[in-house]
Amino acid sequence: MAMVTTTAAIHCIGRQRLTSSTIRAVRSASWHTTVRQGNSHSFPRAQLRLLRSPQVRPRRPYSSGSSGPSHSSMPQPPSPSPSSGGPILSPPQSYSYEEIWDLYSSVFTRFVLAVGMVHCFTEYVAEITLCEGPSMHPTLKPSGEIVLIDKFTLNRIHGRARRRNDHDVAIISQGEERLKRALQRQEAFEKQQLSAQNASGNGKTKSLELVDEWHEPRISVSDIKPTWSMVWQALTSPLSVGDVVVLEHPNRKGTVCKRVLGLPGDTVLRPRKGLLIVPDGHMWVEGDNPANSSDSRTYGAVPMTLIQGRVLCRIWPLRGNALLMRGAPPRPEEGRGRSAATMGYTILPAGYEGQHIVKTVKKNPASTAT
Numbered sequence: 331m332a333m334v335t336t337t338a339a340i341h342c343i344g345r346q347r348l349t350s351s352t353i354r355a356v357r358s359a360s361w362h363t364t365v366r367q368g369n370s371h372s373f374p375r376a377q378l379r380l381l382r383s384p385q386v387r388p389r390r391p392y393s394s395g396s397s398g399p400s401h402s403s404m405p406q407p408p409s410p411s412p413s414s415g416g417p418i419l420s421p422p423q424s425y426s427y428e429e430i431w432d433l434y435s436s437v438f439t440r441f442v443l444a445v446g447m448v449h450c451f452t453e454y455v456a457e458i459t460l461c462e463g464p465s466m467h468p469t470l471k472p473s474g475e476i477v478l479i480d481k482f483t484l485n486r487i488h489g490r491a492r493r494r495n496d497h498d499v500a501i502i503s504q505g506e507e508r509l510k511r512a513l514q515r516q517e518a519f520e521k522q523q524l525s526a527q528n529a530s531g532n533g534k535t536k537s538l539e540l541v542d543e544w545h546e547p548r549i550s551v552s553d554i555k556p557t558w559s560m561v562w563q564a565l566t567s568p569l570s571v572g573d574v575v576v577l578e579h580p581n582r583k584g585t586v587c588k589r590v591l592g593l594p595g596d597t598v599l600r601p602r603k604g605l606l607i608v609p610d611g612h613m614w615v616e617g618d619n620p621a622n623s624s625d626s627r628t629y630g631a632v633p634m635t636l637i638q639g640r641v642l643c644r645i646w647p648l649r650g651n652a653l654l655m656r657g658a659p660p661r662p663e664e665g666r667g668r669s670a671a672t673m674g675y676t677i678l679p680a681g682y683e684g685q686h687i688v689k690t691v692k693k694n695p696a697s698t699a700t
Contacts, residue, residue, distance in 0.1 A: 348678055360417070385581075389511045390558040396575055404546050438590045455481060455482045456478060456639075457478075457481060458477070459576065460474075460476050463621055465622060465625070466587055466588075466589075467619040468619075470587065473644070475647075476644070476646040479642070480640045480641075481639040482641055483640075484640045486569075502568050502593055502594070502634075503594060503610055503611045503634055504595075505594035505680060506595070508680045509680040509681050510594045512681035515546075516545045518545075520545075521541065543686050544687045544688070546679060546687070546688060547687070547688040548571075548687050549657055549658060549689060549690065551572075551655050551657040554657050554691075556651050560655055561643075563656075564656050569590065569613075569637070569640070570593075570656060571592065571593060571677075572658060573590045573640050573656050574587065574590075574641040575587070575589075575639065575640050576638045577615070577632065578636040580633070581629055588616060588625055588660075589616060589618060590668075591616050591659075592613060592626075593614075594680075595607065596608045596614065596677050596679055597682070598614055598678075599675060599677070599678065600627075600675055606631075611633055612631035612632060613634055614635065614675075616674045627675060642654065659674065
């Protein structure tokens with residue numbers, strides 16, 4: 331019986347603390363029983379050592395007159411301290427109305443500033459947009475084309491822009507001004523060509539009438555090798571013929587991406603409709619895929635105030651050359667006839683008097699600028 335009691339007490343040691351009276355009773359009964367039977371070695375020494383171990387500490391006896399344990403006599407867990415590295419729990423703090431107002435006002439102010447900065451950047455500097463539709467094929471695919479639009483260097487509010495030279499200010503919204511400057515550039519070009527021909531003509535002089543070449547080539551973008559210098563030239567120059575722009579649709583909501591083919595003062599040759607001179611403050615735009623494009627051939631010349639920006643490059647997808655160059659529309663695909671439906675309308679520049687317009691790349695790099 332004593333052995334059973336001892337074993338039960340040992341099994342209870344790992345589960346809970348025994349009281350002082352229980353431990354003394356177990357030790358006394360087990361020890362005296364084994365000694366009286368004359369078999370002191372029958373009781374395992376490991377169990378004796380465990381019973382005598384200081385880890386099994388008796389509880390403090392209750393005070394006289396108390397009917398049960400009190401909170402003061404119960405063992406309390408040690409309180410954490412900064413030196414011991416334990417967690418220090420602080421009571422919940424209550425925030426005042428002023429502190430809550432400061433927090434929400436700070437968050438709201440930062441949100442408004444972030445939205446304002448994003449709006450100003452996309453409205454006046456640059457913007458990324460998705461182009462959909464087949465009108466600009468093969469320059470842009472019918473779907474999934476993300477392009478970068480430049481709005482900072484293209485001042486569409488006043489209709490004017492300044493080139494690198496301070497004296498060369500182009501008023502792109504006035505046909506008379508464009509005509510005047512085109513004639514000046516043509517005259518300077520003819521003198522330059524004449525002096526070059528006379529220098530290599532073995533002393534034979536020629537007159538200006540023999541120079542019948544227009545000063546501004548109209549080279550297709552299919553024949554132009556894009557370079558970053560051309561991008562810089564486009565950024566530092568005003569809106570010109572050959573630029574790809576994004577503008578608001580004149581008859582409905584939404585935007586369209588087209589190529590500028592005519593500016594104020596230019597003449598548009600319309601089959602069965604006669605000639606049309608682009609009025610002041612307007613421009614003539616067409617898609618690079620005239621067979622599947624709704625452009626100025628449908629709704630006429632569009633106001634320049636509808637321009638959103640100039641397309642610089644393609645951001646996505648990452649294929650081929652991402653730069654969108656200034657130039658004439660790309661050549662039509664093989665197998666298509668050359669008509670107004672597949673080639674678009676013919677636009678003659680302001681000041682044109684029947685000169686020959688260069689449409690191919692020359693060996694001289696200086697004459698291939700567009």
